[in-house]
Amino acid sequence: xxxxxLDRDILNDVEKAVTYEWxxxxxxxxxxxxxxxxxNTRREHGLFVVPDNDHKKHIVLLAKLEESIFADTQVHEIxxxxxxxxxxxxxxxxxxxxxxxxxxTFYYEVDTRRFRKTLFVLSDQPVLVVRYELMDKGRxxxxxVKPFLANRYADTLTHSTRGLxxxxxxxxxxxxxxxxxxxxETVVYFNKGEFIKANLWFKxxxxxxxxxxxxxxxxxxxxPGFFQVTLDAYETFELYFSLNxxxxxxxxxxxxxxxxxxxxxxxxxGLYFADxxxxxxxxxxxxxSVYSWNQxxxxxxxxxxxxYSTRDLLFSLPxxxxxxxxxxxxxxxxxxxxxxxxxxxxxxxxxxxxxxxHYCSADLSLWYIQLGYLYFQFSNDVSFFSNGVLERYxxxxxxxxxxxxxxxYMDKD
Numbered sequence: 001x002x003x004x005x006l007d008r009d010i011l012n013d014v015e016k017a018v019t020y021e022w023x024x025x026x027x028x029x030x031x032x033x034x035x036x037x038x039x040n041t042r043r044e045h046g047l048f049v050v051p052d053n054d055h056k057k058h059i060v061l062l063a064k065l066e067e068s069i070f071a072d073t074q075v076h077e078i079x080x081x082x083x084x085x086x087x088x089x090x091x092x093x094x095x096x097x098x099x100x101x102x103x104x105t106f107y108y109e110v111d112t113r114r115f116r117k118t119l120f121v122l123s124d125q126p127v128l129v130v131r132y133e134l135m136d137k138g139r140x141x142x143x144x145v146k147p148f149l150a151n152r153y154a155d156t157l158t159h160s161t162r163g164l165x166x167x168x169x170x171x172x173x174x175x176x177x178x179x180x181x182x183x184x185e186t187v188v189y190f191n192k193g194e195f196i197k198a199n200l201w202f203k204x205x206x207x208x209x210x211x212x213x214x215x216x217x218x219x220x221x222x223x224p225g226f227f228q229v230t231l232d233a234y235e236t237f238e239l240y241f242s243l244n245x246x247x248x249x250x251x252x253x254x255x256x257x258x259x260x261x262x263x264x265x266x267x268x269x270g271l272y273f274a275d276x277x278x279x280x281x282x283x284x285x286x287x288x289s290v291y292s293w294n295q296x297x298x299x300x301x302x303x304x305x306x307x308y309s310t311r312d313l314l315f316s317l318p319x320x321x322x323x324x325x326x327x328x329x330x331x332x333x334x335x336x337x338x339x340x341x342x343x344x345x346x347x348x349x350x351x352x353x354x355x356x357x358h359y360c361s362a363d364l365s366l367w368y369i370q371l372g373y374l375y376f377q378f379s380n381d382v383s384f385f386s387n388g389v390l391e392r393y394x395x396x397x398x399x400x401x402x403x404x405x406x407x408x409y410m411d412k413d
Contacts, residue, residue, distance in 0.1 A: 004100050006036055011095040014039075014080070014087060018208070022104050026121045027290070029058070032128055037092040038106070039080040040064055041209045043217075044154045047119065048128045048241045050184060058154040061186045062147055062241055063205075063221050065130065067091075070142040071111040078108050078115070084204040084218055102265040113138055122249075122257070123264050128241040131254060134231040142230050143193075143237060148202065148221040149186065151179040157219040166199050168224045177224055189240040189251055193229025286320060308350040310337070314367045322378045330375060331384060337368060338392050344399025345408070360406045365396045 010016050017037045025031035029051040034040050040063065048062035066079040077089030096114075097107040103120040114135040121128050132143055152158050169176040175195045178185040203220040210217035229237045238254050250256070313333070321330035340347055346364040347357040372389060375381070403409035 004036065004098065006098045008096045011037060011098060012093055014090075014092050017092060020098075022100050024100075024104055024119065024121050026123045026125075028124065028126060030121050030126050030128075031058075032104075032119060032121055034064065036098040036106075037080045037095060038064065039082055039087070039092070040205070041082070041207055043157055043207050043210055043214075043219075045207070046150065046154070047130075048186065049154060050126060050243060052153075059183060060150040060152055060154050061184065062128070063150040064148050065239075066146040066148060066223075067117070067132070068144040068146075069110050069115065070144070071113070072139070074111070076110045078110065082206045082208060084206050102262045110141070113141065115141075118258075120258075120261055123261060125249065126243045127249060128239075129254070129257065130239040130241070132231070132237045134233060134235055137233040140230050140232045142228065145227040145237075145239070146198075146223050146225075147188070147227075148223055149177060149179060150219075150221055151183045151186075157216055158221070159219070161201050161220055161222070164222070166222065166224065168195070168197050168199075170195055170197075175224075179222065184243050187242045187244060189242070190227055190229075191238045191251065193227055193237060195227050196225050198223060198225040290320065310340075310346050310348060310350055310364055311361070311367070313337070313350065314364065314371055317371060318374055322374060325378070327375075327379050327381070334371070334375070334389075335387065338388060341365070341392065341395070343404045344396045345405055360408075362406075362408045365400075369393055369396065 004020060004022065006017075006020060010020070014037065018035045018039055018041055020036040021033065021041075022036060023031060023033045031049050032047045033042075033049070034045045034047070040046070044058070044060070046060035046063050047065060049058050049060050051057070052059055064079075064081075066081070067077075069076045069078060076094065078091040078094045079089055080091045081088060094108045094110055095106060096109050099105050103118055106117045108115040108117075116133045116135055117130065118133070119128065119130045132145070134141060150158060151164075164179045165181075166179065167177075169178075173191070174187055174189045176185060176187045200223045201220050202223055204218050205221055206218045208217065227237075227239070231237060236254070238251070240249070240251055314337075317330055317333060321327070321333070337346065340350075342359050344365055345359040346361070346368060347359055348361055348364075349357050372385065372393070375384070400408070400410045
C-alpha cells in the first residue's frame with residue numbers, strides 16, 4: 001500500500017474518509033484491511049483475516065475492534081460502523097490524523113487528551129499486534145475494547161447465528177474463541193486489564209461497497225465481551241491476536257517487535273532505481289506483495305478478493321524480478337509454471353490456489369515464451385533453457401499446430 005497521511009479535514013468527513021482504504025499484510029497471506037476511519041465497507045475487510053489450510057480462500061476471524069473511552073463519567077465512542085439504519089457511533093469525529101508509515105496508525109483527541117492506536121501483522125507469523133497509547137499527562141482514562149468476530153470466508157456473509165460455540169475460554173492473560181469446529185480458533189493475549197464476557201450479537205452491519213458486486217451487503221457480528229483497562233499518562237495496552245499459542249514471540253517486548261517489523265518494511269533487497277521517497281515506497285510495497293506458500297512465491301492480483309490469475313503473474317514477473325536482477329526468484333516462479341501445462345496451455349488461475357480451473361486462454365502460453373525471452377535478454381543465461389524449458393516451448397508449438405483445447409489452433413498463415 002502506498003503511504004497515506006491524512007488530517008482531520010478528511011477524516012471528519014465520513015463520505016470522503018471511506019474512500020481511503022489501507023491494507024496491512026504479511027508474507028504468509030494474513031492481512032488486516034479497512035478504511036482510514038475503521039469503518040468496514042467490504043465483506044473482505046477485517047483486522048485478522050487468515051488463509052485457510054488450502055490457501056484457496058481467506059477467512060475473516062476478527063472483523064473489527066470497537067473502542068470506548070471513559071473520562072470520569074462521560075463516555076466517548078471513538079469507533080465508526082455502518083448499519084442499515086445509519087452510521088453509529090460517529091467516532092470519526094475524534095480522529096485528528098491517520099498515517100501508515102510504516103503501519104496503520106490512528107490519532108484521536110478525546111476530552112483534550114491525545115490517544116493513539118497502532119496495528120500491524122507480523123511478517124512471518126500469524127499474529128496481529130494492536131497497541132493503544134495515552135500520549136499525554138492528566139487523569140487516568142478507562143478504555144473498553146470490544147472484538148467483533150465473523151468467522152466466515154471472506155467472499156461470504158454470516159446468515160445464521162444458531163449453532164455456534166459462543167463460549168469464551170479465559171486463561172492467564174489470554175482469551176480463546178472457537179465459534180465453528182471447521183474454522184480456525186482465535187487466541188488473543190493482553191498485557192493488562194481484564195476480559196469480561198458478554199455474548200452479544202450486533203445485527204445489520206452494512207458494507208456499502210458490496211452493493212456493486214453482490215446482492216447482499218449486511219450481516220450480524222458476534223461480540224463475545226470486552227477488554228477493560230485503566231490507562232495512566234503515557235501508559236499502553238497491547239493485544240496480540242493469533243491462530244494458536246505464540247511461543248516464539250516475547251509479548252513483553254512490544255518496542256523490539258515494532259522496531260524489527262519497521263526495519264523489515266524499510267529494508268530493500270535487489271536493485272532499486274529511484275531515491276525519491278514516493279517511488280521507494282512503491283517499490284517496497286510491490287516487493288511485499290509477494291507471499292510464500294509451500295515454498296512457492298504467490299503474486300495475487302488482489303489479496304482480499306482471492307484472485308490468483310496466471311496472466312497477472314506473467315505480467316508481474318518482469319517488474320518484480322527481472323529489472324531488479326532477482327534471477328533466482330524469477331526462475332523459481334517460471335519453473336513452477338512449467339509444471340502447470342496441459343496440452344500446451346497454461347491454466348487461467350494458479351493451479352495450487354484455485355478450486356476450479358480452465359485451460360481456455362490462447363495467449364498465456366505465448367506470453368510464457370515471451371517471458372523466457374525477456375529473461376534471456378536480462379541475464380544472457382542460455383543454460384537455463386536446457387532445464388526442461390526448451391522442451392516445453394516445443395510442446396506448446398506442437399499443440400498449437402495440431403490444435404488443442406477449446407478449438408485453439410494456429411492458422412495456416
